[in-house]
Amino acid sequence: EVISLCPVGDEPRLRQxxxxxxxxxxxxxxxxxxxxxxxxxxxxANDRPMSHIAARNGNxxxxxxxxxxxxxxxxxxxxxxxxxxxxxxxSNELHAARFICASKEAQEYANFADFRSWxxxxxxxxxxxxxxxxxxxxxxxxxxxxxxxxxxxxxSLFVSDGNDRTPIDLTAPWRRVTxxxxxxxxxxxxxxxxxxxxxxxxxxxxxxxxxxxxAEAGVPNLEKAARVGNVLNECFEHLCEETxxxxxxxxxx
Numbered sequence: 275e276v277i278s279l280c281p282v283g284d285e286p287r288l289r290q291x292x293x294x295x296x297x298x299x300x301x302x303x304x305x306x307x308x309x310x311x312x313x314x315x316x317x318x319a320n321d322r323p324m325s326h327i328a329a330r331n332g333n334x335x336x337x338x339x340x341x342x343x344x345x346x347x348x349x350x351x352x353x354x355x356x357x358x359x360x361x362x363x364x365s366n367e368l369h370a371a372r373f374i375c376a377s378k379e380a381q382e383y384a385n386f387a388d389f390r391s392w393x394x395x396x397x398x399x400x401x402x403x404x405x406x407x408x409x410x411x412x413x414x415x416x417x418x419x420x421x422x423x424x425x426x427x428x429x430s431l432f433v434s435d436g437n438d439r440t441p442i443d444l445t446a447p448w449r450r451v452t453x454x455x456x457x458x459x460x461x462x463x464x465x466x467x468x469x470x471x472x473x474x475x476x477x478x479x480x481x482x483x484x485x486x487x488x489a490e491a492g493v494p495n496l497e498k499a500a501r502v503g504n505v506l507n508e509c510f511e512h513l514c515e516e517t518x519x520x521x522x523x524x525x526x527x
Contacts, residue, residue: 293331296327296331297327297328297331297333297336321351321352321353322351322361323345323346323349323351323358324336324340324345325337325340325341325345325346325347325349325358325374326349326351326356326357326358326361327361328340328358328370329358329359329361329362329365329367329370329371329374330361330362330364330365330367331365331367332362332365332367332369332370333370334369334370334373337358337370337373337374338373341377346379347373347374347377347379347380348374348377348379348380348382348383348386348389350389350392351391353392353393354391354392354393355389355390355391355392355393356391356392356393356396357374357386357389357398358370358374359371359374359375359380359386359387359389359398360391360396360397360398360401362374362398363398363399363401363402363405363407363410363414364401364405366402366405366407366409366410368409368410368413371398371410371413371414372413375387385430387399387414387429388429388430388433390433390435393436394435394436394437395434395435395436395437396435396436397429397430397433397435397441398414398429399411399414399415399429399430399431399433399441400433400435400439400441400444402414403441403442403444403445404444414429415429415431415441429441449522449523450522450523450525451522451523451524451525452467452524452525452526453506453507453510453514453524453525453526454466454467454506454526456510456514456524457506457509457510457513457514459514460491460509460513460514460517461487461488461491461509461513462491464487464491466484466502466505466506469483469484469502471502477502480502481499481500481501481502481505484502484505484506485499485505488505488508488509491509491513492512492513493505493508493509493512493513494508494512495508496508510524
């Protein structure tokens with residue numbers, strides 16, 4: 275109701291403030307439960323363990339406090355079966371996910387990161403992929419990440435959910451784009467494909483124009499580029515290659 279009355283444009287800020295207020299309220303509830311010796315039974319309004327709420331909000335300090343006072347970081351929701359790691363992956367909270375996977379409880383399992391929820395059968399990996407959290411996905415499925423000790427080399431790409439879909443099946447369709455179009459995007463519209471190279475003279479002019487545009491974009495090592503294609507390749511390597519996060523088919527290179 276408060277959000278519906280806020281001025282246009284203030285909604286994201288207000289939602290963030292409300293989220294902080296909820297976290298502070300939960301922290302106060304935790305302190306009260308601790309004082310009465312009932313931390314193990316403390317739950318949110320929708321019956322989630324406090325570790326789930328802290329993970330969803332990315333509150334690593336709260337997770338640390340809960341862990342120090344005996345809360346199990348691998349505890350599942352009683353009805354849904356998901357874990358704090360599912361919640362961290364839903365909200366794209368990488369640091370919370372790291373803490374949970376490094377907890378002593380998670381380390382006791384060979385496959386904690388692949389725990390499936392009882393409602394839809396999704397692992398934390400399914401959740402992160404489905405919501406498009408690229409950095410978190412790379413960490414979860416990296417066999418060298420800190421999930422490796424408890425997930426047999428990272429999350430599995432081949433665990434199916436309740437609809438027989440693996441995390442791979444939930445990825446967005448891979449982009450197909452030409453090298454020249456990627457460079458055009460990076461160079462503010464300079465189009466290598468539009469250069470006239472129909473004669474040797476025009477080829478030389480096109481090469482000079484390409485080198486000039488590339489130099490203005492900060493591309494080095496152009497002295498030895500003898501053809502327009504060489505300049506295009508240098509531009510791609512220096513301006514585009516490291517920006518490709520999602521899987522992408524680069525064509526016409």
